[in-house]
Amino acid sequence: MIGISEIEAAAGRIAGHVVRTPTAPSPGLSALLGVPVTVKLELLQRTGSFKARGATAKLLSLDAAQRAAGVVAVSGGNHGIALAVMAAALDVKATVVMPASAPARSVEIAGAAGASVRLTDGMAEAFATAERLREEGLTLVHPFDDPVVIAGQGTVGLELARDADELTDVLVSVGGGGLIAGVAAALRALRPGVRVWGVETAGAEAMSRALAAGGPVPVELSSVVTTLSAPSVSRLTYDHVAALVEEVLVVSDREAVRGCLELAEHAKVWTEPAAGCLLPAARRVRDRVGPDARIGLVVCGGNATVADVLDWAERFGVR
Structure with a gap:
């Protein structure tokens, strides 16, 4: 398991090479969801994502x-x-x-x-x-099955823990699981009372299928969200999620695309569906937790073109 010492060491190593992205309250999303929402804007990272x-x-x-x-x-x-x-x-x-x-x-x-x-x-x-x-x-350089890579991704959680006000629940998108493994490890160490939720899209359900099976299994991929489409998670990321994450929620591609448009309108940020999927999942978490929820969203990336999102919106009938 990746510990806070490895994540802090990674933060020192990569400082000066990557951006310490903003963590900020979102008045627009707070009004939309009816509870306070804080965003960690990894779409402003070098190369447009936490990667x-x-x-x-x-x-x-x-x-x-x-x-x-x-x-x-x-x-x-x-x-x-x-x-x-x-x-x-x-x-x-x-x-x-x-x-x-x-x-x-x-x-x-x-x-x-x-x-x-x-x-x-x-x-x-x-x-x-x-x-x-x-x-x-x-x-x-594996996208997720590497402790050094996971520690690097965990610096997102390190910054979020230090910069955010009170949070009860943090939502993180899941592909192969490197980001959520690192973020959950950091938050467990620094904000142990915070629940971490994973979010996948239907047709890219490698982690939720693994949790149901008791370990990594191959999955058939059909989601338009290619940046979440890992053919399986790894034992390393599975172990972190099984131990540290509340649940992995699955939303549809249509919901993820709608989330992109809502984030543009209400949060004033242009995201990709891998981040758009957080918004429908956040509604579910809010409904489960109730009015005392204080939600954090790791807005993982924004590498989708306007044409891509509009094409998907038309395909799924999203207005």
């Missing part, structure tokens, strides 16, 4: 031989962008393997940053390709 933290922590942990050989990552979008950009900043050669379903903008940004981008038919094939490259000598 810069874990990628930077891992890159800075490499020895000279590993740096010289280069790194490889699998990504549905944001992890690939983060690794490409941060590797370029640290003068490390990067290869990013993405499924063909990854957003075109993510592929473009990773390539423009100087990474070698390889596209595969699906996420399972992407992981297999990355494993072959690891066997050839590249260092794998």
Whole structure:
């Protein structure tokens, strides 16, 4: 299990390389939900998502031989962008393997940053390709199955714990589980009374299926939210969520897209569906906890184009 000492060490390591993003009350979301809401704005992070933290922590942990050989990552979008950009900043050669379903903008940004981008038919094939490259000598920067990466993502929770006013419940999106594992570890140490809730979209339910099965299981992916679409969680992230997280809630793609539009209107931030899914889940948490709820939302990223969100809104009939 990742402890607060590892997270604090990661915070010291990545300071100066990443942004200490704002933690702020949201009057608009508070009015919308009827309870106080605080947002942690990771969409303002370098590369547009929290992923810069874990990628930077891992890159800075490499020895000279590993740096010289280069790194490889699998990504549905944001992890690939983060690794490409941060590797370029640290003068490390990067290869990013993405499924063909990854957003075109993510592929473009990773390539423009100087990474070698390889596209595969699906996420399972992407992981297999990355494993072959690891066997050839590249260092794998896993998006979630790595304690160094999880500690880096946990710095989100470290900052939230130190910067937020009183909170009762914090909601975190779940793909492979690296972000929620790190955030939950930090909050358990610094805000032990706060409940942590995970949020997935239907068709990207790797963690909720794992919790039901008692361990990681492969899942079929069908959600439009590619940045949450891990083919399975890892034992490492599963163990953290099973021990530290209240529950993982599942919302529909339609609800996640509607959440994007509501966040734009009421919070004045432009997010991707991986963050939009937090809002419908927050309504459920509010209804369970009652009027005394004090909700924190980790707004994980904003790497969706206007055209993407409007296309999804039209597809799902969201106004």
